[in-house]
Structure formats: C-alpha cells, structure tokens
Amino acid sequence: TDNKKYIFIADRYNDRIVEWKYNAKEGQIIAGGDGRGNRMDQLNSPTDVIVDEQNHSIIIADYGNSRVIQWVNQNQQILIENIDCYGLAMDKNGFLYVSDREKNEVRRWKMGEYNEGIVVAGGNRQGDQLNQLSFPNFIFVDEDQSVYVSDDN
Numbered sequence: 001t002d003n004k005k006y007i008f009i010a011d012r013y014n015d016r017i018v019e020w021k022y023n024a025k026e027g028q029i030i031a032g033g034d035g036r037g038n039r040m041d042q043l044n045s046p047t048d049v050i051v052d053e054q055n056h057s058i059i060i061a062d063y064g065n066s067r068v069i070q071w072v073n074q075n076q077q078i079l080i081e082n083i084d085c086y087g088l089a090m091d092k093n094g095f096l097y098v099s100d101r102e103k104n105e106v107r108r109w110k111m112g113e114y115n116e117g118i119v120v121a122g123g124n125r126q127g128d129q130l131n132q133l134s135f136p137n138f139i140f141v142d143e144d145q146s147v148y149v150s151d152d153n
Contacts, residue, residue, distance in 0.1 A: 001051070002051040002053060003053060004021075004022065005022040006019055006020065006021050006022065007019070007020040008020075008030075008049045008050075008051060008058060009027065009049070010046040010047055010048050010049045010060065010061070011046070012045050012046055012047055012063075013045070014033070015032050015033070015035065015036045015037075015042065015043045015044060015045065015046065015064075016029050016031065016032035016033040016043060016046070017029070017030055017031035017032055017043070017046060017049050017058060017060060017071075018030070030058070030071070031043065031046075031049075031058065031060060031071045032046065036064070038065045040069075040076040040078075041076065043060065043062050043064075043065070043069075044062060044063070044064025044065045045062075045063045045064035046060050046061060046062050046063060046064075047061045047063040047085070047086045047087070048060070048061040048085075048086065048087050048088045048138065049061070049088070050088045050089065050090055052070070052090060052094075052111070054094060054111075055070075055072065055111070056072060056073075057070050057071060057072040058070070058071050059071075059079065059088060059090075059096065060088075061085040061086055061087065061088050061098065062085070063084075063085060063086055066081065066082055066083055066084060066085070067079075067080065067081050067082075067083065067085070068080040068083065068085050068088070068096075068098055079096070079109075079114050080098065080109070080114055080117075083098060083100050084100050084101045084102035084103070085098050085099065085100060085101075086099045086100075086101050086136065086137050086138070087099040087106075087136065087137050087138035087139045087149075087150075088139065089139040089140060089141045089147075090141070091141040091145055092143065092145075093145075094110070094111045095108050095109065095110055095111070096108065096109045096110075096111055097109075097120065097139050097141055097147065098117070098139075099133075099136035099137060099138070099139055099149065100136070101135045101136060101137075103122075103123065104122045104123070104124075104125065104126045104127075104132065104133045104134060104135065104136060104151075105119050105121060105122035105123035105133060105136070106119070106120050106121040106122060106133070106136055106139055106147060106149055107119055107120065108120045120147050121133060121136070121147050121149050122136060122149070126153075128153065133149060133151045134151045134152060134153035135151050135152035135153060136149050136150070136151045137149075137150045137151060137152065138150045
C-alpha cells in the first residue's frame with residue numbers, strides 16, 4: 001500500500017502489477033501485462049512489489065527474469081540483475097532489502113548504489129540453524145531496522 005491507501009499486487013501468474021485505488025471496483029495494470037517475457041516492458045512471474053514514495057516509483061521482484069526492476073511512469077530501470085529475487089522491503093532510511101532464494105540470504109542495498117550489497121540475514125548455505133535460511137520468501141523491516149524473513153523450510 002502507499003500513503004493514498006492504494007494497494008499494489010504482484011499478479012505472478014499473469015505477469016503484471018495491478019494497482020487498486022481506494023474504493024475502486026477494479027484494478028488497473030501499471031506494469032507488465034504485455035505477456036510473459038524479458039523485455040523491459042515485460043515481467044516474468046513477479047513475486048513482490050513495493051512503493052518507493054521518495055522516488056515516486058514501484059520496485060518489482062521480477063522473479064522469472066532474475067532481476068529487480070524499478071518502474072517510474074512507464075519507464076523501467078534494472079536495479080539488480082542475476083538474483084533469484086523473491087521478496088522486497090524498504091526501511092525508513094531508504095535501504096532496499098531483497099531475498100535471494102538461490103543463495104539463501106537477504107541483502108541490503110543503498111538506493112542508487114547497486115554493487116554487491118550487504119548480507120543482513122542468512123548467507124551460510126541452506127539450513128535450519130539460526131544463521132541460515134532455506135528458500136527465503138518475504139521480508140519485513142521494522143523501525144529499528146530489525147529484519148524478519150519468512151522461508152519455505
């Protein structure tokens with residue numbers, strides 16, 4: 001959701017992002033919807049979407065294309081490539097968090113600086129120990145920057 005109470009849905013199996021305005025009778029496609037693919041205007045199994053109010057954009061975990069992509073007024077920019085991205089979160093300081101199911105970790109990036117990022121959870125192979133994750137899915141970051149992660153196992 002955003003500050004206007006709009007709801008944004010990653011419609012994974014229809015390869016699109018749908019925006020529902022407050023009290024609307026139907027949603028509106030705001031990203032993807034041009035068939036499954038890897039062109040800049042296409043998505044492939046998007047699994048999560050967050051609103052970046054500061055940059056007036058949405059950020060999408062384009063899972064099937066192994067990329068995190070930003071959409072601003074129908075203009076697209078790949079932020080992170082070659083990542084088995086699934087879940088996204090942004091903290092109050094504007095850091096972007098992305099779960100990587102292949103590496104079993106969550107990394108954090110400063111917006112605008114897309115290097116390797118910093119591992120903030122997992123990263124110690126797949127497992128069930130307190131320092132491990134097993135196919136991480138969704139992420140929540142609280143006001144104190146504590147990171148909460150759901151995983152499959």
